[in-house]
Amino acid sequence: MFYREAGQFKTSYKADQAVFPIFQDRIFVAIWLFLGFVVVPMLANEYVFRAIFIPVIIMALAAIGLNLLVGYCGQVSLGSGAFMAVGAYAAYNFMIRIPELNPLICFLLGGLSATVVGVIFGIPSLRIKGFYLAVATLALQFFTDWTFSRIDWFTNYTPSGSIAVQPVEVWGFVFDSPIRKYLLCLTVLVIFTVIAKNLVRGRIGRAWMATRDMDVAAEIIGIRPIYAKLSAFAVSSFFIGVAGALWAYVHLGSWEPLAFDINLSFSILFMVIIGGLGSIVGGMLGATFITLLPLFLNQLPIWLGINMSTAMVSHLEYMIFGGLIIFFLAVEPLGLARIWQITKEKLRLWPFPH
Amino acid sequence: MFDGGVLVAKEDLVATVIAGLLVVTLAIFFQKTRIGRALRAVADDHQAAQSIGIPLNYIWVIVWTVAGLVALVAGVIWGSKLGVQFSLSLIALKALPVLILGGFESVLGAVIGGLIIGAGEKLSEIYIGPYVGGGIEYWFAYMLALGFLMFRPQGLFGEVHIDRV
Secondary structure, eight states, X not given: OOSOOTTOXXXXXXXXXXXXXXXXXXXXXXXXXXXXXXXXXXXXXXXXXXXXXXXXXXXXXXXXXXXXXXXXXXXXXXXXXXXXXXXHHHHHHHHHHSTTSOHHHHHHXXXXXXXXXXXXXXXXXXXXXXXXXXXXXXXXXXXXXXXXXXXXXXXXXXXXXXXXXXXXXXXXXXEOSHHHHHHHHHHHHHHHHHHHHHHHHSHHHHHHHHHHHOHHHHHHTTOOHHXXXXXXXXXXHHHHHHHHHHIIIIIISXXXXXGGSXXXXXXXXXXXXXXXXXXXXXXXXXXXXXXXXXXXXXXHHHHHTOOOOHHHHHHHHHHHHHHHHHHHHHHOTTOHHHHHHHHHHHHHXXXXXX | OOTTOOOOOHHHHHHHHHHHHHHHHHHHHHHHSHHHHHHHHHHHXXXXXHHTTOOHHHHHHHHHHHXXXXXXXXXXXXXXXXXXXXXXXXXXXXXXXXXXXXXXXXXXXXXXXXXXXHHHHHHHHHHTHHHHTSOTHHHHHHHHHHHHHHHOTTOSSOOOOOOOO
């Protein structure tokens, strides 16, 4: 009753092509933006920003990036941790070697460096696909791990191999407090989400989806696989690279090569799969789920008043986490985004039966 | 030249014998038995296999059981030689380049792929490693598989797939 498009007529081409054609959806998004930009900064405390909001937002950006590649173009990649590492280390090197450069530009340059690496390691996708491609991207993951820990130039010859950075400063404005970091990340996420949403609605997104559904057929109707696949790799690794630069500079502050290991790649892939392949909102839901569930499981024994050793808690956390992932995928193979879609379908009739 | 001969640990010999026996058994199982043929049929085309009366659920149970058993044997051998720890799960990732180098659908491919990857990464570490700072066995296996796939996407002994629209 409340969520119904009856009576909303599209009278212009512009209205027909709107991202949110339904009025209630526009209100809903506006409420979320208001909550994100105004209400949360007023209510949340430092710990909540640091432990929950900032990681979730940056991971959502990475998951949206990987979703463009895996969900829209159908190229399975296990190299997202590597792309994040390339973004982070490239941003670091641009920043220390050209100090007068604006840090935001450095983040974008970090993303562009990840794009270059992504296109190079996307070339195998022209020959191989599916599981073979996933293993090929594993090569990138292990190679970057090794590169950033063995070649000292990238870490500016720091003796320990780990990097510590100053808070980001843009035109004299320092992003040092959690609330400022949060707003920076949220702004980046909103901008990139708009870009991603419009990319997948347009010509290039349709080319990706056609390639995903059947690459031979797509080739026959005139989509050049080399452009479709490599552009998906390029855009996706740009997103993930920017997310990596933010992760390093805004969330971690100081890090070592192991911060971007294979586990990070796996968890971003899990976010995309659990959130829902081929859905922008799915990337956000998946990132929230995968980031918050371990925190929640970790705190649960304390809330319930059960006395357990920390080792026991962390092992139980692994087991329950894995079990829940399997449970979710068995119940809803299409991910959280699908659950959200079903909810919206039900809402159209609620509270009436017909 | 080698007066004392070559030293071979007893565990290595036992491991080799077990692995050899397992390979032969698996090869016979996949190629000759009724169930093995059914497994390969399902791998080739689910629907076609089901339509000629192969029970899919039953096949899934067998596939996972066999996979688990083989991995169990590999894990026990590896664990008894190099110790059991959680990072064993990352070692198992090295099975993937072996698999794609040798090609799917081939037991012989897995053996030869394993030999190439295993020998390749140790030899590269000794002969190329010193020039680039060492530790290259960490990624060499994956890069080898990646380079190989560029020229032969189906692996050494895999079947060539032809796409039809």
